[in-house]
Amino acid sequence: MTNAIEITSLTKTFGHFTAVSDITMTVRKGEYMGLLGPNGAGKSTMLKVITGMIRPTSGTVLVNGIDCRKHRRAMESVGCVIETPECYPNFTPVEILSYVGRLRGIGRNEIQARIRDVLEEVRMWDWRNKKIGKFSKGMKQRVSLAQALMPDPDILIMDEPTSGLDPRGLMEVREILRDMKKNDRSLLISTHMLNEVSEVCDSVTVIRKGKTMMSGNVRDLSRKAEKNATLEISLKRNMTKSFIEDLRDFNNVTYAERINDYTFSVSFAGIDDRDGLIDMIRRHDLGLMTLNQKGSDLESFYMSLTGEDDKDDVR
Numbered sequence: 547m548t549n550a551i552e553i554t555s556l557t558k559t560f561g562h563f564t565a566v567s568d569i570t571m572t573v574r575k576g577e578y579m580g581l582l583g584p585n586g587a588g589k590s591t592m593l594k595v596i597t598g599m600i601r602p603t604s605g606t607v608l609v610n611g612i613d614c615r616k617h618r619r620a621m622e623s624v625g626c627v628i629e630t631p632e633c634y635p636n637f638t639p640v641e642i643l644s645y646v647g648r649l650r651g652i653g654r655n656e657i658q659a660r661i662r663d664v665l666e667e668v669r670m671w672d673w674r675n676k677k678i679g680k681f682s683k684g685m686k687q688r689v690s691l692a693q694a695l696m697p698d699p700d701i702l703i704m705d706e707p708t709s710g711l712d713p714r715g716l717m718e719v720r721e722i723l724r725d726m727k728k729n730d731r732s733l734l735i736s737t738h739m740l741n742e743v744s745e746v747c748d749s750v751t752v753i754r755k756g757k758t759m760m761s762g763n764v765r766d767l768s769r770k771a772e773k774n775a776t777l778e779i780s781l782k783r784n785m786t787k788s789f790i791e792d793l794r795d796f797n798n799v800t801y802a803e804r805i806n807d808y809t810f811s812v813s814f815a816g817i818d819d820r821d822g823l824i825d826m827i828r829r830h831d832l833g834l835m836t837l838n839q840k841g842s843d844l845e846s847f848y849m850s851l852t853g854e855d856d857k858d859d860v861r
Contacts, residue, residue, distance in 0.1 A: 548611040550575050550701050550732035551596065556605035558591055558756075565591040567756040568605070573701075573734050577728065579762070580743035580750040581736040582848070589627060589736035590755035593705050596734070597626050609701065625694030626703040630710075631687075633680025639670055639689050642678065644697055650697045664692040668722055684715025691722065701732045708742060720746055740848050752848070775814045776801070777820060782833030784808065789830040796823065808835075 551573040558566040567587045573579040580591050594600045598614050598621060606613060612620035633642055640661055647657035665671040668688040673681070678689060687707060694702060707723075707797050708716040723733065723746050737743060743750050744764055750762040761769070784807045793802055793812070801813040812823070820837065827834050 548575070549573065549608070550577065550610065551579075551734060552606075552608040552609075552611075553592075553596070554606045556592065556595065556607065557603045558588075558595055558600070559603045565756050566595070566602075569753065569756070569758050571751050571758070571761060573732055575700075576727075576730050576732055577736070577749060578723075578733040578747040580742050580747035581734060581753065582738070582740070582750050583736075583753040583759075584738055586755075587738075587753045589738075589753065590705055591756075592700045592753075593626070593628055593703055593734070594734055597621065597624065597628065597703060599628065600655065601627060622697075623700040624703060625699035625701070627687075627690050627694050627707060628703070631690040631693075633678045633686060633689055633693075635677065637678055638675050639665055639678065639692065640674045643692060646693045646696045652697065660696055660698065664695040667726070669718065679772075682715065684711050684718060687711065687715065687719060688722070691719070696820060699731070701734070702726070704733070704735045706737055707735065708737070708739070776811050776839070777823075778805070778809065778811045778836075778838045779823075779827075780809045780835040780837075781827065782808075782835055783831070785810065785832065786830060788828075789832060792826060792830070796826065809810045 549572050550573075553571045555570060555688065556566055556569045556571075557564065564582070567591065569588075570858060571579075581592065583589050589599070591600070595602045598607070598618075607615070610623055612686040615621040617643065637645075643659055643661045643664065647660060661674075662671065665674055668691050670685065670688050670692060673685065678686060681689070691704075691707070694704075705725075708719050711719065720742065723735070727734070733747075734740070735746065747764055748760065750764050750767055752759040752767075785804070790804075793799065796812045797819055799812055801811075803811045805811060814820075824834060
């Protein structure tokens with residue numbers, strides 16, 4: 547089966563700056579893929595290359611098996627919402643969708659049917675004849691989504707669709723995206739929010755500074771997060787210099803921070819060897835008071851992937 551989107555060795559440079567570096571990624575048919583990373587990671591650049599808004603420096607992008615650089619028809623089956631879209635404020639949803647339908651070459655009779663379908667899908671039918679300029683940001687975002695859905699695309703590409711929305715607007719957009727799964731569409735969504743990926747997507751690709759940090763199933767990400775939780779440990783006695791030196795070199799420790807003379811936090815990569823750490827505390831005769839898991843496993847793991855490369859020393 548042809549993949550929905552297939553990216554191979556994609557690189558995009560702007561002068562001496564490399565925004566995207568040698569990224570390879572696949573979105574399967576019917577899959578919801580989250581492109582996850584902090585601001586400035588290269589997510590929007592990737593989506594602009596995929597949709598033909600900018601040309602890659604090197605690499606290939608296939609949409610439904612068609613090379614986007616060589617064939618304009620690659621975008622015929624794609625709907626997209628890139629960055630922060632704006633609608634004409636004096637138009638109504640019906641008027642803007644009629645315009646979009648004509649631009650996309652949809653027949654006059656079919657346009658009216660599609661308008662009702664997409665406005666009901668994004669829960670905006672009751673506001674179909676209201677001026678868009680009076681809408682909230684969340685309502686405007688749903689109208690933008692309706693525009694992307696007008697040609698009934700197989701693939702939907704969205705760039706941080708819930709950015710700047712209030713909690714209610716954020717929840718509504720996520721519910722709409724989840725409901726669209728019954729239509730067997732493929733979705734590529736960029737975001738810097740972990741909960742958006744975990745609630746909406748099947749798979750995830752994490753990027754940082756234009757490079758892939760990891761890619762896989764969302765459930766696999768959660769399992770890896772469980773092994774990379776940050777632990778906060780309190781001792782009965784002051785940490786000694788020899789203990790701090792041993793902690794820096796301890797197996798699989800990727801992050802360690804001294805909170806005070808008696809307390810420190812630590813994260814592991816791969817195997818969580820908390821038993822070995824407890825043994826080391828006993829050998830140094832420091833006495834263990836408490837050992838608690840700090841914050842969200844998934845959030846800690848995400849920070850370990852997208853944070854600084856170098857391990858923080860305990861001082």
